[in-house]
Amino acid sequence: QSALTQPASVSGSPGQSITISCTGTSSDVGSYNLVSWYQQHPGKAPKLMIYEGSERPSGVSNRFSGSKSGNTASLTISGLQAEDEADYYCCSYAGSSTLVFGGGTKLTVL
Amino acid sequence: EVQLVESGGGLVQPGGSLRLSCVVSGFTFSSYAMSWVRQAPGKGLEWVSAISGSTYYADSVKGRFTISRDNSKNSLYLQMNSLRAEDTAVYYCAKVRYTGITLSYFDSWGQGTLVTVSS
Numbered sequence: 020q021s022a023l024t025q026p027a028s029v030s031g032s033p034g035q036s037i038t039i040s041c042t043g044t045s046s047d048v049g050s051y052n053l054v055s056w057y058q059q060h061p062g063k064a065p066k067l068m069i070y071e072g073s074e075r076p077s078g079v080s081n082r083f084s085g086s087k088s089g090n091t092a093s094l095t096i097s098g099l100q101a102e103d104e105a106d107y108y109c110c111s112y113a114g115s116s117t118l119v120f121g122g123g124t125k126l127t128v129l
Numbered sequence: 130e131v132q133l134v135e136s137g138g139g140l141v142q143p144g145g146s147l148r149l150s151c152v153v154s155g156f157t158f159s160s161y162a163m164s165w166v167r168q169a170p171g172k173g174l175e176w177v178s179a180i181s182g183s184t185y186y187a188d189s190v191k192g193r194f195t196i197s198r199d200n201s202k203n204s205l206y207l208q209m210n211s212l213r214a215e216d217t218a219v220y221y222c223a224k225v226r227y228t229g230i231t232l233s234y235f236d237s238w239g240q241g242t243l244v245t246v247s248s
Contacts (some may be wrong), residue, residue: 022173022175051231053228053231053233053234055233055234055235057174057235059174063240064221064238064239064240064241065166065174065221065235065238066238067234067235067236070226070233070234070236071228071233071234076236108173108174110174110176110234110235112228112231112232112233115185116179116183116185116231116232117176117185117187117232118164118176118179118232119176120166120173120174120175120176121173122173123173123174
């Protein structure tokens with residue numbers, strides 16, 4: 020159950036697009052289309068942004084999108100807004116009824 | 130409105146025990162799997178345990194923590210024994226969704242309860 024690998028930080032200017040990567044192995048990300056993404060503002064609970072790799076829950080902006088290639092999943096945020104500044108975590112099913120998170124990425128909107 | 134409210138956190142000595150509770154409302158509790166996720170201070174999220182008809186644990190807590198539920202009380206529990214300093218974290222209760230027959234994602238979260246393990 021090793022954590023998925025995310026960049027510690029990414030940044031972008033308002034209106035730009037950014038992508039956060041989430042690298043796992045053939046035992047988790049690579050084997051299942053079951054990656055989810057969470058947004059967490061300081062002192063707040065996480066919020067689901069993407070599930071099953073690319074599905075958006077009701078109420079989540081279509082500026083958020085997810086994809087996967089091999090053992091790496093990605094979250095793309097287009098048209099960056101100040102309110103997008105937060106920590107982002109990926110999570111994947113890892114087999115044997117276990118789940119594993121990434122280490123988290125701090126997004127800074129310049 | 131879905132609500133999950135955790136309680137039971139606090140300061141405990143290494144080797145001690147603590148029981149966390151999570152009371153939910155706004156959905157049919159008995160129909161959903163539930164989970165605990167923790168976050169050490171300044172660190173990332175870590176999946177701890179889940180319960181549906183069966184129970185599942187991360188290796189880091191297996192044998193020390195026990196997840197349970199009381200559907201009549203809309204409540205989820207986490208019994209934590211043999212606590213260590215590295216168990217210090219905010220513990221979140223979360224509603225789990227399945228994709229097919231597989232644990233998949235967390236669609237609702239509580240605000241968390243802080244557990245501090247220190248002498």
